[in-house]
Amino acid sequence: MHTIVSRQQLSEEVFRMEVEAPLIARGRRPGQFVILQVDADAGERIPLTIADADPARGTVTLVFQAVGRTTHLLAEKQVGDTIPALLGPLGRPTHIANVGHVVCVGGGIGVAPLHPIAQGMKAAGNRVTIIIGARNASLLIMEEEMRRIADELIIVTDDGSRGRKGLVTEPLKELCGQSPKPDLCVAIGPPVMMKFCALATKPHDVPTLVSLNTIMIDGTGMCGGCRVTVGNEMKFACVDGPEFDGHLVDWDNMMKRQNAYKQREDADHTAHHCRMRGASRI
Numbered sequence: 001m002h003t004i005v006s007r008q009q010l011s012e013e014v015f016r017m018e019v020e021a022p023l024i025a026r027g028r029r030p031g032q033f034v035i036l037q038v039d040a041d042a043g044e045r046i047p048l049t050i051a052d053a054d055p056a057r058g059t060v061t062l063v064f065q066a067v068g069r070t071t072h073l074l075a076e077k078q079v080g081d082t083i084p085a086l087l088g089p090l091g092r093p094t095h096i097a098n099v100g101h102v103v104c105v106g107g108g109i110g111v112a113p114l115h116p117i118a119q120g121m122k123a124a125g126n127r128v129t130i131i132i133g134a135r136n137a138s139l140l141i142m143e144e145e146m147r148r149i150a151d152e153l154i155i156v157t158d159d160g161s162r163g164r165k166g167l168v169t170e171p172l173k174e175l176c177g178q179s180p181k182p183d184l185c186v187a188i189g190p191p192v193m194m195k196f197c198a199l200a201t202k203p204h205d206v207p208t209l210v211s212l213n214t215i216m217i218d219g220t221g222m223c224g225g226c227r228v229t230v231g232n233e234m235k236f237a238c239v240d241g242p243e244f245d246g247h248l249v250d251w252d253n254m255m256k257r258q259n260a261y262k263q264r265e266d267a268d269h270t271a272h273h274c275r276m277r278g279a280s281r282i
Contacts, residue, residue: 002019002020002083003080004019004020004077004081004082005020006018007077010063011138011139011140013066013067014063014064015065016112017061017063017074017077018057018059018060018061018062019060021034021058021059021060022055022058024053024089025054025059027089028050028053028089029089030093030094030096030120031091031092031113031117031243032050032091032092033048034048034060034086034087034088034089035047035085035086035090036087037083037085037086038074038083038084039084040084040085043070045085045219046219047090047216047217051063051113051142052119053116060088063142091242092241094117094120094186094243096120096123096124100127100182100184101128101129101182101183102121102127102182102184102185103172103175104117104118104121104129104130104131104185105131105172105186105188105193106131106133107132107194108135108141109141110187110188110193111132111142111146111189112141112142113188114130114186115142115145115146117186119149122149126183128149129152129154129175129182130152130153130154131154131155131168131172132156133156133157133167133168136159137157137162140162143155154171156168167193168193168197169200172200176200176201176204181204182206185197185201185207185209185246186208186209186210187209187210188211188213191251191254192251192255194246195255201246201247207245209244210243210246210249211243212228212237212243212249212254213237213241213242214258215254215258216237220238220239221239224236227257228244228253229249229254230245230250231245
């Protein structure tokens, strides 16, 4: 059992929880994620990126959006409640190195998994420019945490209610057009946002890392649901990633695959019965 030691609602459907997990806190690296289960008996297992960790306190911080049954159940938990199963750290960690100037771009809930990567890049001695965006000011998250890291923080909202009015790709294009150009871009957010970030950096030959955590289901490479085509090769986002070269990802194919699960995700999961559980002899 993993006890929830703090809980904060960041926006209407976005929550931050600090959870006791000493081994994960000591072992995690930027870019990695955990698998958790809210119901010990018959619950769904979901992957969530580790937004931060405190090895001294033995805790990890999870930031998530309540969009389905499991994340809504998780959002209902309070300080002192427990999470029965928490597995990690999983996935390949981000390669952190001093490359010069790194631009970190986060869209919506993607700002949370971007946070430890920006931390790592800054600690490695890079100049770090951070761009965060959301549809409106009420949906922006972790602004102060990112401000503490960034050499420059650029805020963008679709409606102009906070920072610049527009999309995160607009300041990214401006930065890529400068001399010298950035040495690396890291973009995390909705797939369509990451796609257009990669399109913005490609003409300038700025290496671009993206995180495909949004397509993960099982998180251990067993289900095959997170298959993505990267450079004409089939990859599993959970075990080969979640980070890949954004210029090589087949974005259109990935988004089509992701939409294949939409009907199930929107359904009432209380009516679902796992046939595999009944068939198992383990």
